[in-house]
Amino acid sequence: MIKAVMVINTQGKPRLAKFFEYLPLEKQQELIRNVFGVLCSRPENVSNFVEAESIFGPDSRLVYKHFATLYVIFVFDSSENELAMLDLIQVLVETLDRCFKNVCELDIVFNYSKIHTILDDIICGGQVLETRSTEIMRAVEEISKLEAAPNAITLIPKSSSGWLSR
C-alpha cells in the first residue's frame, strides 16, 4: 500500500503532499522536512531508495526521483515493489508532461487541483489503479469538462457580486 506521495522542490518547499492515512498537519510538515533533509544531502547518480523507517516508522520504504528542480517521492510498505514504484513515478511524471506539455515546477505550482485529480486517478486508497497515462489523461479531461459545465439540474443563485467586487 502506498502511504504518501510528495513533490518537494530543491529548496524544500512542498509542491504536492498526499497522505493516504490521516496525519496531523504538524506531523505532515515534520515528515516532509525530514524527507527533504535526507534527499538534499544525497549525491547525484546514487540509488533512488532511502531508508525510511527512521522517518515513517516500521515497514516503510521510500523511493524518489529527482527532476530538474523537483523531487518526486513515494512512500509505501512491503506490499509494493520498489522498482514498480519507480515506474509509477515515471508514469506520474509522464502524465504531467502530457498534460502540461513539458511540465515544469510552475505548472505544478499553479495547477494544484489538477495535480490532485491526476494523482487521485492513479492511486485510490493507497492502491495503484491506473498506470496508463492515456487513460489517466482521458479521465482527467472528462473531469475538467464536468467541472466547467453547469450541472443540468442546477441554477446557481445569482450572487457574483461577492467575488466580482474583489
Place this chain on the structure above:
Amino acid sequence: MSGPSLMDSLFQRSLEDIIKGLRQQLIGEQAFISKALEEIRKEIKSTDLSTKSTALLKLSYLSNLHFHDMSFAAFHALEVLSSPRFSHKKIAYHAISLSFHDSTPVLLLITNHLRKDLNSTNEFEVSLSLQCLSRIANVDLARDLTPEVFALLSSNKLYLRKRAVAVVLRVFEKYPDSVRVCFKRLVENLENSDPQILSAVVGVFSELACKDPRSYLPLAPEFYKILVDSKNNWISIKVLKIFSKLAPLEPRLAKRVVEPICDLLRNTAAKSLLFECIRTVVTSLSEYESAVRLAVGKVREFLVDEDPNLKYLGLQALRIVAEKHLWAVSENKEVVIKSLSDADPNIKIESLRLVMAMVSEHNVSEISRVLVNYALKSDPVFCNEILGSILSTCSRNLYEIIVDFDWYVSLLGEMSRIPHCQMGEEIENQLIDIGLRVKDVRPELVRVARDLLIDPALLGNSFLHSVLSAAAWASGEYVEFSRNPLELMEALLQPRTSLLPSSIRAVYIQSAFKVLVFCLHTCFVQGGSIVPSASLNNLPAGVSASVSYESFDEISVENGADVTVVHGQTCASAPITKESIVNLLNLVELALGPLLGSHDVEVQERVRNLLGFVDLTKPEVLNSAVQEKDDSEGKGVETSKVIKLMHDAFSKELGPVSLSAQGKVSLPDGLVLKENLGDLEMVCGDLEPPSSNTFSFGSSYEEKDGLSFSNPQIKEDSEQTNESTSLLAEHRKRHGLYYLPSGKSELVSNDYPPANDPTLQGDIDDNADNLVKITAESLVPKRKPNHGKPRPVVVKLDEVDEKHVAMKKPESRDDSLSGAVRDVLFGCEDVPPTLSQSNLSNKLSSKRKGKEKQHTDPHVESKENVIDDGNSSLRRKDRSHGKERRHRSPRKKNVEERKETNQKEKEKSRRHHARHKSRQRAEEPLKVSAQTPVIPDFLL
C-alpha cells in the same frame, strides 16, 4: 446567472491569486497567508456556494502546502458538498479528504451525502465519493455504506468497479463484518478479464494476505491461475506477493508454484517482476535449492549492474538469502566487499550488513580487521555505522563468536582510538562486561586499559571519556594483573584528568585508591608475610621490595624517575625521591589535594577517603623508611593490618548479578532476617552508614576500621573488627550465591531456564541448589595459564534468556477480520459433507471469533442471512456451538475466551502439522481424504 466558464475562470483565478501573491512575497509570506486566511474565514460563511467553495479550495491549498489548520471549515465543507455542481463537490471532497479524521465531529453527517453520490449516475461523482470514503471511512461509515460499495463491486463501469475494489480494503479493515457481504463478490472479480480490475483485486488480496495469510489459502487455486496466465507485470508482482505469504503455510502450494515462478524468473524482461520473483524465492521458497540457485544467479546480475538501484536491491535480496544460504553471500563476497566503498550510503550500509552476516567465529578477526580499516577511511557517519555493527555482532549472544578474547579486547581498544569513533558508551559497556564475565582476559584487559590511560591525548576527546572510565575501572579492579602499578597510578592522577567529567573523575580516584592499596599491600604485607623481618629491613628501599615481589627489574625504578620528570614539582618537594611508595603517596596528596574542595560530592568524598588513607599510612611508611630495624615492628604490623584489610576488601571479586537472582533463592530455614540485622547494628555501632556505592562500601567501611587501629584501645576494637569482618565474610559466603563469580565451564553449557518460566516456580529449591553448586565450584580457584586455544569461560546470566523468551510472545492478530474472512470463505467453498468432526471444530474456533463480534451487532446478522446461501444448515450448527461457548463464559470475559481460542489454535496448528506429515505418506489415502480441511485439494 453568469456563464459557467466565467465562473470557472474566476474560481481559478482566486486560487491563482493566492499562489501568485505568495510567489511575490519574499519576506512577508506569513503575513500574506494570515491575511488570506482572514478573508477565507469571511468568505466561507457566505451563502453563495461559489464563493464558499472558492474559499474552501484556497483553504485546502493553504492547509495542504502551508500546513494551516482547516478544521474550522469542516461544516462548511459539508455545506459545499451538498451543492449539485460537480466542481463544488470536487472541492468539498478534496477538502474533506484532507482534513477529516475519526474524531471530526461532523463526520457522521457525511453519510447521506456519500450515499447519495455513491448512487449517482455520474461516474465521476461516484468516483469522488469512493475516493473520499477510502480516506475517511470509520466504523460507522463503513457499516452504513457497505451495501453501496457492495453494489459497486459489480458495476459495469470498470472505472468505478476498480475503485470500489480499492475502497473495500478500508471498509473491511474498519468494519470486518462487511466481509460477509462483500467478500464473495470480491472473489468473483478475481476471474475478471480486465487487467485493471484484476490488478486492483489482486492488490487488495495482497494487502489482506499480508495481515493474515492463512485465511486466504482456500483461494490459492484462483491465484495460481492468475500467476500462470497473467501477462501484466503489475498483476504478477502482486500475485507473487500473495504467494510469498501463502507458500510457507502450505508445502504443497510451495511445491506447486515453484516451477511457474522459476519460469517467470528465467523469462521476464521486467526488472521489477524479476526482483519480485527473486524476493519470493529467497523469502518463501528457500528450501528449493535449484530455485534459490537460479535466483542467486539473477541477484548476481543485479549486483554487477551499473544501475545503483539494482545493486542496492540485489544486496537486499542477498541479505534475505543469507539467513538460510550463506553460500550465496560467500559466492559474491568480492562484490559485497567492494560495495563497502560505494558512493551511495544505502549500498554501503547494505553491504556492511551482509559482511556482518558472513561473520563467524573463524573469520571474525579478519573481517573485523578489514572493517576497521574501512572505518578509518570513511566518513564519520559510516565509520560509526561500521563500529556499531562490529560491536553488536561480536557481543551477540554473550560474545558467542569470540574465541580469542585477548584479541577482542585489544580490538576494542583500537576501535576507541579511531578518530571518528562515537561508540564510547558501547565500548565502555563491553569492556566492563567482558572484564566481569571472562576471567582469563583480565591481564590483557588491564594492558589495554593501561595503554588507553597513559595516553594524555585521549583525555581531550569527549567521546572517549566513557571508554576511559571503563579503562580506569578495569585497571583498578584488576590491578593485580598489572605489570606496572606505579605507572598506572601516574596515569590515573595525571593533570589532564581535569578534563574529565566529575562522574568519571570519581572512577579514576577510586581506581587510584585500589592501585595504591595494592602497591602498599604488595610492598608491606605480602613481602612481610613471606619474610617478615626482611621486608621491614628492606623498607628503606621500598621500591626493591615491591620490585622483588613482582619480579620487576629496573623498570619501576625508571618509572620512579619518570615521576620526577612528569611531575617535576612533586619530586622537588618530595624528600625521598628514591622510594616509589613515598613518591606515590606524595603524588596522591599533590594531585588530589586541590580536589578536596571539589563541588562534586562524589569526587570530594572519594578524594577524602583516599587522602585519609594516605594520612593514615604515610607516617608509618616514612618511619619504616627511615628506621632500619627494631621499632617498626609494632606499628608496622598495624599498618600492614590496615593495608591487608583494605586489600581484602578490594580483592573481593565483583561479578555480574542477574536481576532475578534474588527471587530465585528461597529463604533458608532458620534464617530470621531481623536477628541478623540486629547483629549488624551492634557490629556497626558507631559507624556512619556507608556510602551507597558498591565500591566505596568496602573502602569507607574498612577505612574507618583502620582508623580505630590507631586508637589506644586496640585490643577490644580489633577483636570486634575481626568479628565484624568474619561476620561480613560469612555474610558474603552465604549470600555470595547472588554474585555469580566468573568461572566455570559448566555455566556455559548450563542453560538456565528463564525465571519467568512457569514450571520453574515449582522447584525453586532445585534452582537454589544449582546456584549453590555453581558458587561452590567457583570457590575453587582455577589458575590456568591462558594458552589462547580454548575459548575462555563467559559467565552467563539468565536475564538474557528472559528477554529472548519475552520476544517470542505470540503477536496478536486482527482476529475479527480474519475470522470473518474464514467464515465467508468456508461458507463459500463447497464443504464436503464428509468433513470430519475434528476439522469442523478447528474451523469453529476461527468462526467463533467472528461470531463474537456479530453478537454485538445484530444488525449484520440479518444481512448475513440474506447473502448466505446454501450452507445455512452448517452455519446454524456453528452458531449453536458458538452460543454454547458464550453461555459458558460470561459476556465480558473476552480475555479468557481468547486464551481458549489461542489454545485451540495452537492445537490446531499442531494437528495441521501432523496432517501434512501424514499426507506426505501417500499410502494412506483414506485418512487423507478424511482430514483434508483448510485447503481443498485443487492444486494436486
